[in-house]
Amino acid sequence: MKKQTIILAMLLALLLLAACGQHEHQWEDATCTEPETCSVCGETRGEALGHRWRSAGCDEPETCARCGETRGEAPGHDWQDATCTEPETCARCGETRGEAPGHDWQDATCTEPETCARCGETRGEALGHEAVPADYWTASVCSRCGEELAPKLTPDFVTYGLDAHFIEQGKTYDYKTRCYEDESYSTVGKATVTRYDVTPGDGETLEIRDGYSWRIVTFEVVFDDDNAYNFGMSPSITREDYYDIRRHDDTLDYDEETGLDSFDVVYKGETYRCYSFLENDYAGWSDHSNTWTCTFYIQLPDDYDGMVVGLRNRSIVWPDDAYIFDLDNSDTLFFRLN
Ligand SMILES: [Zn+2]
Ligand SMILES: [Zn+2]
Ligand SMILES: [Zn+2]
Ligand SMILES: [Zn+2]
Ligand SMILES: [Zn+2]
Incomplete structure (x- = not known):
């Protein structure tokens, strides 16, 4: 290398050093994990923003609203048993799966209306007993359920x-x-x-x-x-x-x-x-x-x-x-x- 060339290169390096000492920082926005940072020199100012955690949903873990980072595990749905009129339902989010099974109606009796064997809901009316009045020879007995409604009359x-x-x-x-x-x-x-x-x-x-x-x-x-x-x-x-x-x-x-x-x-x-x-x-x-x-x-x-x-x-x-x-x-x- 020529002596002149070497001198020029050194000059350039000095110039560069001088420029660096007096550049305008190019700030990049702070992120969840990094403060504002100069893209030229890497200098920082302020603080990292920190994640903004959104609480977990049933099928997604806690997630940062800003950067999308997640932590932990999705908890999964909290399924509650189906009832007669509601399918299985997540206690947390209300999501459902399957079908409501419907009531399990048991026939009405003399004293009870139709009644769901599962939830006890009723519909309609009890049938009422079916019997002729007692006389002196025969008690009054329901022909459907056999209950004695009245004893024989007393002579x-x-x-x-x-x-x-x-x-x-x-x-x-x-x-x-x-x-x-x-x-x-x-x-x-x-x-x-x-x-x-x-x-x-x-x-x-x-x-x-x-x-x-x-x-x-x-x-x-x-x-x-x-x-x-x-x-x-x-x-x-x-x-x-x-x-x-x-x-x-x-x-x-x-x-x-x-x-x-x-x-x-x-x-x-x-x-x-x-x-x-x-x-x-x-x-x-x-x-x-x-x-x-x-x-x-x-x-x-x-x-x-x-x-x-x-x-x-x-x-x-x-x-x-x-x-x-x-x-x-x-x-x-x-x-x-x-
Ligand atoms: Zn800088
Ligand atoms: Zn974040
Ligand atoms: Zn859920
Ligand atoms: Zn029911
Ligand atoms: Zn009866």
Whole structure:
């Protein structure tokens, strides 16, 4: 190299050094991690900006809003189980996946409307029970669910504490009633059930009707005490319904032409018009004794077990509007026809 050339090169280097000492900085904007920096000389001023972290979403980690740098991991969705009406849903971001399964409807019952087995939501109305009312023979039971809604009704004879024997042929009872000529005297006869028959009828005095049968009950009452002998005797009978005392009396009618009593019996949901008549006679006095024979003929529904016949003490006054349970029945003999 020529000496001149070397000198020139050194001059240039000196010039360059001098220029550097006095250049204008070319500042580049600060970034998240670098302060403002001169692009010529690398000098910096101020501070780096620092990242502006945006909180993580379910499927992206924390991310710098400025430079896009990330840190950590995406947490993933926080899936909540599907409900009947909502699909699986992220508790954090609300994103869903899949389908809502819909309600799992269970049929309505007597007491509950249609109900979702999963969430308990209901729709419509309970069906309500299906039952006929209780009567004296059958409780009210729902035909759908079998629940007993009401017990059997209590027979009036039980309600009013009236004591009825089932009729028993051949058995003898003391029967007290007043004397005929002087009611201040009473007599006690021996009452025996001498006949109890059940028959469809004879087509003559005992009319035959489908679903009915005649009950024939005969009492023979022997009066042989002194009061009966001296003052006569005055027996009194009654006919009652074991189950429904009022219905029997309230529907009672007497037909003078036929001589028949008629009355209603309601048996297992059906109403029956029933007929009845009475025959009675005295044998006449013989050897200080007289026998009164009394026969009830009563046409009743087949199998009906609620008819009661009774022998009453006639000294117990029976006012027109009174029922048997209004009276003093301490002397009454009640016989229930089974
Ligand atoms: Zn610079
Ligand atoms: Zn950044
Ligand atoms: Zn999510
Ligand atoms: Zn549901
Ligand atoms: Zn029911």
